[in-house]
Amino acid sequence: MIGVITPFFLFGCSKENYLGKFEEGVEQVLDKVSPSIVAIMVQDANGKTKKIGSGVVISENMILTTESCVGPEENLTIKLQNGKELDTKQLDLVCSDYETNICFIRLKTSGLPKVELANNDEIKIGSLGIAVGNTFYSKGVKVSWGTIGRSWIGGDDPYDEALLTLDAILGSDAGGTPVFNNSGQLIGIVEGKIEGEEHLALILPISTCQKVQQAIEKEGYIARGWIGVYIDLMGEKNKKELQMKVSQVIGMSPAFKAGVHAGDVIIRLNGKKITHSSEVRKLISMAEPGTKIKFTINREGEIFEKELTVELTPRLVGLRRCSNRSI
Incomplete structure (x- = not known):
């Protein structure tokens, strides 16, 4: 401006x-x-509007908005700029990703004006x-x-x-x-x-x-991997290698089943050095459920390997973009 x-x-x-x-x-x-802008209204069981947000048409039958705007609600109304309203029966699919706060609403109708990206x-x-x-x-x-x-x-x-x-x-x-x-x-x-x-x-x-x-x-959703441990980083920031100390293991998680203990220090991931804290979370998150990963662990001076089977991450509401949570 x-x-x-x-x-x-x-x-x-x-x-x-x-x-x-x-x-x-x-x-x-x-x-x-403007023709591609929509209003998104969420109603309660009595049909009363609880909240309103906006969305935008990105293809002939696809609307982009935020997950927090839609939430887990199923009673939605989409209002177009020409005044036409589309209720839940006219929605083909609602796909939300809690982690990134992105939601796509696919309509049964098509031919809507879309925007350029x-x-x-x-x-x-x-x-x-x-x-x-x-x-x-x-x-x-x-x-x-x-x-x-x-x-x-x-x-x-x-x-x-x-x-x-x-x-x-x-x-x-x-x-x-x-x-x-x-x-x-x-x-x-x-x-x-x-x-x-x-x-x-x-x-x-x-x-x-x-x-x-x-x-x-x-x-219709993003399947992220999870092993069920909380970690604390070890090592100075200027070092080329980091180590991760397990502070907590969640019961019945993949890590628990593999015998990982609180206090264990993870020094290798699939045989490779850990150079950045985010790489571990990203690697495990991108792994499909059922994928095998190997940790090289130091437990009070004893070095050994543990193989874990990645599972589907549980949805942890309220912890979007929070680094202090389980991997």
Whole structure:
């Protein structure tokens, strides 16, 4: 926004109307993307609306939004910009991934206008981001804009890339709101806000959404691996090799069944040195249930190997992107 307004002040005597040109640019984006914006309403058992969010059409019959917007609810209503409403009976499939907070809603109908997707590699810090969504009070779409930034926030999950940020004031019901660049290409969707930073929204990048869609289309969900241990890292950060101390083993987990004990120090994974804490979680998470992995363990000076069979990770609600949980 600053980059657009500054010339107006610097060249105030000019006949050029820079604010007018900015408005025209925003209007062009809205004309292009608005037909693809949807409102998502979740009703309780009595049909009363509990919450509302936004979504965006990314293919002729597929809507992208956040898992937190939809949740485990099955009573959904999708409202299109032409006023048409689609109830649960008109939804073919709802696929949610709790870990990355991404949800895809496949419709039984097709032919909806879809948006163009941006190239994540071309998203620049400081570039314009235009959020186009719905609220309880907006007639049509609600528009906000600000500058795009990159954050360090992101999980150790292999599908979860670092989040983008949007420096803009958004409403409390902004979940799932699509964010576009100045060409009307989809950059990502709003996940939420940073606590204490009302003007800063977190954006799930479109590249993450695409990776999750490719994975989730196979089974309707992403099957992540799990062995059931809590770990503490050992070794200085400047060393090229890390070791992991098992602080807790979950009962009846793969690690428990293989005889791994609290206090064991894991010094190798499948025969390889551990050089980064996230690589272990990512490797196990990407492993399909039934995959065999080997730990080289130091137990009070005794070195030996344990083979574990990866199982499907349990859904741990409330622990999204939390590194202090079991692997």
